[in-house]
Amino acid sequence: MGRSPCCDKVGLKKGPWTPEEDQKLLAYIEEHGHGSWRALPAKAGLQRCGKSCRLRWTNYLRPDIKRGKFTLQEEQTIIQLHALLGNRWSAIATHLPKRTDNEIKNYWNTHLKKRLVKMGIDPVTHKPKNDALLSNDGQSKNAANLSHMAQWESARLEAEARLARQSKLRSNSFQNSLSSQEFTAPSPSSPLSEPVVAPPRCLDVLKAWNSVWTKPMNEVSVASASANISVTGLARDLESPTSTLGYFENAQHISTSGIGGNSTVLYEFVGNSSGSSEGGIMNNEESEEDWKGFGNSSTGHLPEYNKDGINENNSISFTSGLQDLTLPMDNTWTTESLGSNTEQISPGNFVETLTDLLLSNSGDGDLSEGGGTESDNGGEGASDNCEDNKNYWNSIFNLVNNSSPSDSAMF
DNA sequence: AATAGTTCCAACCGCCTTAGT
DNA sequence: AACTAAGGCGGTTGGAACTAT
Numbered sequence: 341m342g343r344s345p346c347c348d349k350v351g352l353k354k355g356p357w358t359p360e361e362d363q364k365l366l367a368y369i370e371e372h373g374h375g376s377w378r379a380l381p382a383k384a385g386l387q388r389c390g391k392s393c394r395l396r397w398t399n400y401l402r403p404d405i406k407r408g409k410f411t412l413q414e415e416q417t418i419i420q421l422h423a424l425l426g427n428r429w430s431a432i433a434t435h436l437p438k439r440t441d442n443e444i445k446n447y448w449n450t451h452l453k454k455r456l457v458k459m460g461i462d463p464v465t466h467k468p469k470n471d472a473l474l475s476n477d478g479q480s481k482n483a484a485n486l487s488h489m490a491q492w493e494s495a496r497l498e499a500e501a502r503l504a505r506q507s508k509l510r511s512n513s514f515q516n517s518l519s520s521q522e523f524t525a526p527s528p529s530s531p532l533s534e535p536v537v538a539p540p541r542c543l544d545v546l547k548a549w550n551s552v553w554t555k556p557m558n559e560v561s562v563a564s565a566s567a568n569i570s571v572t573g574l575a576r577d578l579e580s581p582t583s584t585l586g587y588f589e590n591a592q593h594i595s596t597s598g599i600g601g602n603s604t605v606l607y608e609f610v611g612n613s614s615g616s617s618e619g620g621i622m623n624n625e626e627s628e629e630d631w632k633g634f635g636n637s638s639t640g641h642l643p644e645y646n647k648d649g650i651n652e653n654n655s656i657s658f659t660s661g662l663q664d665l666t667l668p669m670d671n672t673w674t675t676e677s678l679g680s681n682t683e684q685i686s687p688g689n690f691v692e693t694l695t696d697l698l699l700s701n702s703g704d705g706d707l708s709e710g711g712g713t714e715s716d717n718g719g720e721g722a723s724d725n726c727e728d729n730k731n732y733w734n735s736i737f738n739l740v741n742n743s744s745p746s747d748s749a750m751f
Numbered sequence: 752a753a754t755a756g757t758t759c760c761a762a763c764c765g766c767c768t769t770a771g772t
Numbered sequence: 773a774a775c776t777a778a779g780g781c782g783g784t785t786g787g788a789a790c791t792a793t
Binding site: 355395396447450 | 758759760761762763764
């Protein structure tokens with residue numbers, strides 16, 4: 341049933357590209373643009389399949405690719421986005437300008453993952469491997485969230501559909517405005533200025549949310565161990581095809597700072613060339629910076645919730661920079677009733693509100709800044725945790741927001 | 752210096768989604 | 773609605789480069 345590989349044709353070359361081939365491909369694209377990748381090889385005089393040409397271009401020859409060592413900032417960004425998005429490399433790559441998904445994927449697999457493992461952090465769940473917090477008593481708590489989840493999911497789907505409609509409209513009007521401003525489409529003479537089709541980057545967080553609400557509940561029992569943030573029980577896997585990264589699991593260890601005290605979500609990079617952080621877990625190759633996982637950091641974590649997955653005000657709250665978002669979580673909550681149950685958000689605009697929140701923060705709240713505080717690992721008071729939890733999401737939102745071009749077609 | 756083991760990354764493979772007919 | 777082609781994505785791999793013995 342599957343498509344036959346495009347490179348099955350006899351005579352098509354595979355393997356490493358030669359400088360001559362690179363030159364041919366570059367020259368052709370510079371002159372004509374890539375157009376149809378399928379047709380490109382023949383036109384460019386290459387004995388390659390279109391797919392191979394496309395990959396070579398997107399992963400190597402593209403002029404806007406930044407090569408070389410990843411910066412600390414980039415590493416942090418990757419880790420944090422991985423915690424949020426799982427193995428969705430392309431989504432992560434949209435927040436790292438000039439880096440390709442392939443490069444990020446390779447870097448993760450060859451560097452970052454190993455570092456986390458050495459630090460005793462599960463690179464899949466981003467939580468300490470010795471996190472022995474799991475218990476069964478949270479199961480019932482999370483079961484109690486099922487009805488909430490159904491309500492959330494219902495509203496989410498509705499909002500998502502609305503968002504899609506809106507973005508389409510906005511996209512159209514955007515294009516109209518461009519054309520009314522005599523926007524000149526990329527011409528063959530300037531193929532390198534690729535058509536600017538902004539990816540729906542800002543949906544990443546929404547996708548994360550989507551995933552959170554659309555996974556089977558059989559994982560909730562695991563999340564239930566998260567005693568003080570049962571909203572994480574609402575959260576579920578991010579649906580990376582292979583990654584078992586559990587959103588709630590991330591949230592779980594995010595949350596456990598309040599109870600376990602040593603969980604880790606954000607990673608602090610400490611400039612230090614000593615070659616080894618605690619325990620000598622770093623080899624020399626990685627020694628340009630030491631990593632320290634820290635829990636209960638001032639960088640913040642998830643909001644704190646009570647056993648029912650809601651906070652003391654019977655709502656879920658989080659903030660994004662300038663604004664708070666509060667969603668009621670009472671049992672009668674429905675898409676329609678949502679608006680009447682809360683003053684902060686109207687029924688139909690959950691996603692819009694979330695999106696607005698994301699976009700409203702044009703501040704400088706960078707994750708790296710949030711990650712700069714050494715953890716005392718001792719478990720601050722609950723009120724601090726609550727603030728930290730908010731800050732954590734602020735950080736993620738800020739990261740996604742600030743690193744995403746605000747010119748996303750979606751918004 | 753030679754060999755074995757390890758690391759790294761460019762490229763491939765196969766599946767999925769989307770667009771066009 | 774069904775089908776097909778093309779593009780996109782994530783996982784995997786081959787082999788060059790590097791390191792250890």
